[in-house]
Amino acid sequence: MKRFLDRLLSAATPLLIQYKWYGMTGIAFVAAALLALGGAQLSARALENVVARETASALITEGLDWAEVETDGLLLRLSGEAPTEASRFNAISTANQIVSAERILDEITVKPATEIAAPDFSMEILRNGLDVQMVGLVPWEFDLSAFQARVEAVDAELSVENMLETAGYPEPFAWASATDFALSALASLNAAKISISPGRVNVVGLTGSEDERDRIRIELARERPRDVIAALDISAPRPAISPFTLRFVLDEDGARFDACAADTQDARSAILNSARAAGASGRLECIVGLGAPTPDWQDGVVAALDTIAQMGAGTVTFSDTDVTMVVPATVGSDVFDRRIGALEGRLPDAFSLDAVRLPPSDSQLAAVQDQAEFGARLLENGAVMLSGRLTDARTRDAVRSLAQANFGPDAVTMAARLDPDLPGGWPLKALLAVDVLSYLNTGTVRVVPDRVEISGVSGLTDASDQISRLLADKLGQRAVFALDVTYDEAFDPIAQLPTPARCKGWIDEIITDRKITFDPGSTSITGDAIGVLDEIAEVLRGCGRMSMEVAGHTDSQGRLETNMRLSQQRAEAVVAGLMARGALVSEFVAKGYGPEFPIADNATESGREDNRRIEFSLIGASLEAARAELAPEGNTPAEDAELQELPDESELAIPVSPGEDAALRPRTRPDRAE
Template identity: 40%
Template sequence: MRLPLTLVVALTFVLAAALCGVAASFAVTAMEENSEIAVRRALDLNGHDWAEVEADGLQVKLTGMAPDEATRFNALSVVGGEVDPSRVIDRMQIRPSAGLAPPHFSIEILRNDSGISVIGLVPAKMDRQALIASLGRLAQNENVTDLLETASYPVPEGWNDALGFGVKALDMLPRSKISVSAGRVTVKAISDSGADKKRLEDALTRAAPPSIRIGLDIAAPRPVITPFTLRFLIDEEGARFDACTAETATSRARILAAAKSAGAKGSPGCIIGMGVPSPRWARAAELSIGAVAQLGAGSVTIADADITLIAAEGTDQALFDRVVGELQTELPDVFALHAVLPVPEKTTTAGPPEFTATLSPEGQVQLRGRLGSEDMRYMVDSFAKAAFGSASVYTATRIVPELPADWPLRVMAGIEALATLKNGALVVTPDNLRLRGTSHDEEAAASIARHLAEKLGESQSFELDIAYEEPPQTEDAAPDPDLCEAQLVEIQKAEKINFEPGSATIMASSAGIMDRIAELLQNCGPLRLEIQGHTDSQGREEMNKQLSQARAQSVLNELRARRVLTSTYSAVGYGESQPIADNETEEGREANRRIEFHLIRPELLDEETTALEEIEATSTDSATDADADSGAVGASEAAGEDQ
């Protein structure tokens, strides 16, 4: 039976539609797979393995957790390079960011004659008004410029201690820059003198809480030296300086190198100061020292731009003329040379005129020898009594006419120089002035040489033999901190602080050593001291650290019980991290179980820093330009080992 034509046409269309549907289905599936594979490969090649890809017909769906917005955008760009961006459905999410880390809180406090300025970032919960009020009291009603910013974060550990010490340091230092951050304080300042610098460093070191690290950069201003003096001589005792001054460290190095080439031994001192008469001072000094070395003996004195070269008696005339001629030619223009070759004096039966003055350690002075007139004797006696005290001077001089015209000047200059010594003797002759003695001032010889060069003038010879003697310690002066630390080590060498096994309890047998340590620390006065606890390696590391901390704290508590002032002490446990012996042996483990006492020392920064020069010049009007950098100061940390 033949099917109707209409049915055949209908069936043909149905079959064609089915075939098209199947073909379309296969085409869509192939397109989805190809798109997904291409996008997946591109994402993997660009490091986006966190992204998931799903193809749905012509659409490409992206899911996953992107680390940040920039990474998500980059993934979209990669996919857009493989398929039409209109086909991309973005369902990617961004991982929530972690809480922002607190900022670095720090402040800079600048103090000078114009007032105090403070700049930096501080916690909002800090008592800012109390800080400004404290600075206002220090400024004594001068201007206090507040340029602080705040941030709403908790106050970091160590911030309050550091800020309190910073204000205390500012109170001691009228010209300074204090940098404060959590647990650290950096001090840059200018002192009035070298002695004042040392006093301030000691005071700041003792005042600092043990919980903070400090860095000190206190500079003493260079002294103004007048006249700017250098005196170098070679005699039977060898080559040496009586006085040496230089304008810079480079100039000093050149002068000392010339002295060593001329035969000077050891490490002679040379003061760096202001007042140099010429930038070519070092060159003049080198040439002058070299001239004395060529002569083999003699002295050279440079006072400002005047140079006096005195050869030793008996120096060959031809050698003297040659050396002086060469020196005169090579000296810089500003310097004037006066050269002397002494002529041997003829012997007389009367002997040469002489004046002597002696100063005993008890302060008694005796004046003997020749003076030109009664008026001269009265003047010398009065001058000596003014210098040493009326009851301390005994005068036994005699009147001799026809003394040298400059005799009174030489005698008075010598007595004035003798008055600066602890004890000594002065001898004045027509051709020389000799002064020897001891002084508590390390720079006494240089000061006296400058004084005599200024008073006596050119062509005048003088000899100095000044020995330095350390001033006696006052009865109430605390021992040197380094000495106290060394004595603590010695005490523990003789006996050890022992604890009950596995416990922080100090054994009764160690009461004696604790008493001796407490007595020593009471005599030492305030120290920044770290009491360190150490253990052997037996047991768990964390337990050992806890045990060492507890033992160090027990020692600190025992010292407090013995009335030792421990406000500047800290107790720190290091556990097994710092062994001093082999933990594989019983003897080594016993040695490692210990308590140690260590000074917490500040780091002294470079004295030549140029930042200090800004302290003098900066006013509060320029505070907004102040450098907020706290300075890279590696404060000293407690060295560790003692238990």
């Protein structure tokens, strides 16, 4: 408008000069023109404001407050960022109700559409024998055909039903690692449910035995990729026990089970409580299995144990529903009759009781019988010594042949002489002595006329149960035998498989006996420390991949910065030394702590020597596996792992110190030379 007025005045001035309108008439004409033009300008601006105000109000009413309105003469300019294309069109339509479409300038931009998030990919593989089903949603890039071919390659007889869906997104992190590990679990288990998600695999499976369950758990733990969290819930069915056997002894050596079986956990608790009431102490074992001959098993066993406790001595043997109770002559006949009568009233109808009170021994007969003996002894080196008396040459040959079949032809030494006047049943007891010896790793079986005595060490957790069942089956329910068999984990092949907890315990034993030492101010491993590092590397080579922290510690002498740097370099030197010796240290972390965690007094030389040390601690998945292995019975690793992610590795480190929890120190490792 200002430019228009300037042009008007420029055009009017020459005319005024030309016609010499310098009087009042010319001035009035110019003033009138200026007033008219000013009024027109004000009217135009008022109209623009009304249009802008009405348009803005209409947009706000429609919820389009993001739109900005400007006027330029007869034009209406719309600007701003619309959340969607539909919102932009709605703003233009609303403005069109105020002004015509040709007067609207559209300068609205549309907010870029956000990328749709990828779905949660997951897959479940269900296997029941030779039938396999796969369901879930997998990435488009995942080679589904190749994966199905790998599943079918597990067993040529597998029938695979593929119900997987795909979505057009790339594979998430650790998806390939998780599917590879799932295939390993599928190949190991005939009955399993395997749930797969990026970086995580949950395995619920069933095996045929506890040994197989333990083996598969250890194998899968070793094969787990580093970027995959695995939760393994692998169980084994209860063992089938036949005959269902229990044997309880109360004599001068105390109360104990030679064999114990229960059909339920409640029955097991009730039986063990009765045994403790009868005088048994320490850790009592009782197998929960299948094959109980009657639902009243618990009631019958508890009644018999209570009776033994009331008489103060005796042995009770259950073989299915046959119950045999043998009581020594020290129990009075009146007490025996009264207690046995009460027991017959308490026993459920399914049980058959045979109770015997032994007569007093004849001292002269005992002296003669003590001379008759046959012994079978298994030494630590595997040699078997057979000595004593046998009835005839045929029996001697049969005993030797059985021993050679069980232990090897070169391991058996026969030193038994012949005596045809031995008591009846002697050949059977001699053969049983050799059979019983095969349940032991070291020990002795002694046969005398009135009993069989077994003592030794076994790597079988249920050795006493099996031996009792064998003797009761072959010699009858009235057989008298004494069992003193100790379980030793060092002889248990399953218990001695390398696990993170055991491997750490073996390393702790090495560095407890001999420390990894360095020369003052040095990071070089020299002298005796080389031998220590060799032993640790030997353990680690057998343990496979583990996650561990190697921590370096110093005393408080010197500057803190120097000690921190020195401890870090020494820890790194240990890891490098182990790697040079063939140990798998890809998941090892070297950490220097300087003087931060002393275990002794830095004011003394001996204390400073103790503080200058190298420690090994489990971290990450290896620590989780160790905690699951050492968890109390009844708490499965999957119960904790199913709902919890692994915490930060720094929170899981186990410092090795004199006050460390003894539960993380397993038994001494087996002799590698053997």
